[in-house]
Amino acid sequence: MPQVADLASLQEHDDLLARLGEELADARAQLADDAALRAAEEAAGAADERCAALEREQRRLEGEIDALGERIAREEGRLYGGGAGLPKELAGLQREVASLKARRSRIEDDGIAALDGIEEAQAARERARAVLEGERAAMAEKRARLGAAASALEGDMARANGERERYRARIDGALLARYDDLRRRKGGVAVARMRGDVCGACRVNVPPAARKRTLDPESPALCPNCERMLAGV
Numbered sequence: 001m002p003q004v005a006d007l008a009s010l011q012e013h014d015d016l017l018a019r020l021g022e023e024l025a026d027a028r029a030q031l032a033d034d035a036a037l038r039a040a041e042e043a044a045g046a047a048d049e050r051c052a053a054l055e056r057e058q059r060r061l062e063g064e065i066d067a068l069g070e071r072i073a074r075e076e077g078r079l080y081g082g083g084a085g086l087p088k089e090l091a092g093l094q095r096e097v098a099s100l101k102a103r104r105s106r107i108e109d110d111g112i113a114a115l116d117g118i119e120e121a122q123a124a125r126e127r128a129r130a131v132l133e134g135e136r137a138a139m140a141e142k143r144a145r146l147g148a149a150a151s152a153l154e155g156d157m158a159r160a161n162g163e164r165e166r167y168r169a170r171i172d173g174a175l176l177a178r179y180d181d182l183r184r185r186k187g188g189v190a191v192a193r194m195r196g197d198v199c200g201a202c203r204v205n206v207p208p209a210a211r212k213r214t215l216d217p218e219s220p221a222l223c224p225n226c227e228r229m230l231a232g233v
């Protein structure tokens with residue numbers, strides 16, 4: 001195949017490889033991004049901890065209420081069982097029982113208020129767990145989808161790379177060196193297709209004399225403006 005056509009094909013394969021490489025990098029970056037899942041895990045963990053703390057506090061209050069109940073029963077036993085004889089002692093016991101009952105009543109109020117808090121925290125925990133489940137499912141779906149896409153891209157790249165090597169092997173060494181040098185200096189584009197009378201890369205009109213030189217299939221003409229190699233349409 002003529003050298004200019006091979007150079008143009010080589011350019012197409014280098015463009016394709018660059019595009020596939022970007023798509024693959026993008027798929028891999030998306031695969032690595034688990035920020036939403038980690039945030040959901042943290043939120044669910046915090047909701048669990050909050051529930052556990054409130055439930056512990058509830059059990060502590062219940063324990064206190066039980067202990068006070070036992071003390072009240074004991075003191076009332078002494079009060080009504082004739083354990084205390086003197087009126088002064090009786091009055092003291094009555095005050096003690098009243099004070100214990102008032103304390104128990106306050107703690108019971110605290111316990112009722114705490115129950116509301118627990119219900120709220122449990123509802124928040126359920127919501128956080130549902131969000132976490134959703135994120136886990138989304139992550140599994142994403143891994144399956146992007147994993148397959150990345151494998152397909154790797155296959156495409158391997159094929160494009162094989163083609164690219166085939167073209168490189170056919171192109172004259174000096175031309176290939178010029179091609180590589182131009183690609184380095186010109187943003188990856190060494191060969192520009194003619195678009196009518198203009199250079200497909202820089203869009204500047206190519207004068208007739210240079211246009212005529214593009215008809216030579218073995219030696220590429222250069223764009224007088226951007227100096228890239230020109231290939232026919």
Ligand SMILES: [Zn+2]
Nearest residue numbers: 199202223226
């Ligand atoms: Zn140009």
